[in-house]
Amino acid sequence: MAAYRVPHRPEVEARARRQTQIARWVGLALIWLLVGVLIFLGERAIPDQHLPWTPLSVVDPIGAATKAKAARTGEDVAACRGVLAKGGLTYVLAEDSANGFCSVRDAIQITGGMAPLLPADAAMTCKQALAVAIWERQIVQPAAFEAFGHAVVGIEHYGAYSCRRIYGQQAGPPSEHASANALDVAGFRLANGEVVWVKSDWDDPGLRGRFLRQVREGACRVFITTLSPDYNAAHADHLHLDMGGKPLCA
Incomplete structure (x- = not known):
């Protein structure tokens, strides 16, 4: 009996790679958005003397x-x-x-x-x-x-x-x-x-x-x-x- 081979479908593989890349970029964007929100909230909740980036x-x-x-x-x-x-x-x-x-x-x-x-x-x-x-x-x-x-x-x-x-x-x-x-x-x-x-x-x-x-x-x-x-x-x-x-x- 011949061994089973996974069908080679270039268009499906290319679409999967694009989706993976998009997911990565979205994940990074969400992380940076979260960091920005935390900094925004921190600057309002934490006094300036505790924040190294404030004057x-x-x-x-x-x-x-x-x-x-x-x-x-x-x-x-x-x-x-x-x-x-x-x-x-x-x-x-x-x-x-x-x-x-x-x-x-x-x-x-x-x-x-x-x-x-x-x-x-x-x-x-x-x-x-x-x-x-x-x-x-x-x-x-x-x-x-x-x-x-x-x-x-x-x-x-x-x-x-x-x-x-x-x-x-x-x-x-x-x-x-x-x-x-x-x-x-x-x-x-x-x-x-x-x-x-x-x-x-x-x-x-x-x-x-x-x-x-x-x-x-x-x-x-x-x-x-x-x-x-x-x-x-x-x-x-x-x-x-x-x-x-x-x-x-x-």
Whole structure:
């Protein structure tokens, strides 16, 4: 008995291939339509601070995407300055400088719109200044009102720019301070005249210690690197905040 052969019908096979291709294209279109609908609904249901593709704003609370957006926005000097201005921050441009492995480019000094830095001549990269402004407005001030019932009217610091390597060593990678991309915060001056110092109040079991840890934890949500007295003895008297080091919160 002869073996059975499936009839060869080119027109049927061609029609089947077309139908398969059409089904694939329709499936892809439906998937992209679903993605678009989810994004559309997400942008209306999820606050901007949690969405990485929405513009950064100084007035938005800290969200899941704040750190990434601050780092990205800060790389574009014009965009960074625009966000500061839109958020009510004023600033003056700092002079560019270069000294061996140290350099300052496109730095600014904040002159208004937040509690002043003390001393006032703290030139920082725009990315660093943007992070400081967000931290001051969204973390520091609410924490101060919650703990003390007073605003912070001055942020004491040990400097932003310093031409040195990490820990002041003779060799090794440059510190973020060498490019004005860091700030060492020593204390917070309150409206009632009191000052909360990192050095003397970090281990305070009451409101002062709680406040300092709250602003440290908040800084970890904004800055790439946040170091405190909990990290090592070199940071016993300040909070190191920078936007260029490795991701670290300690």
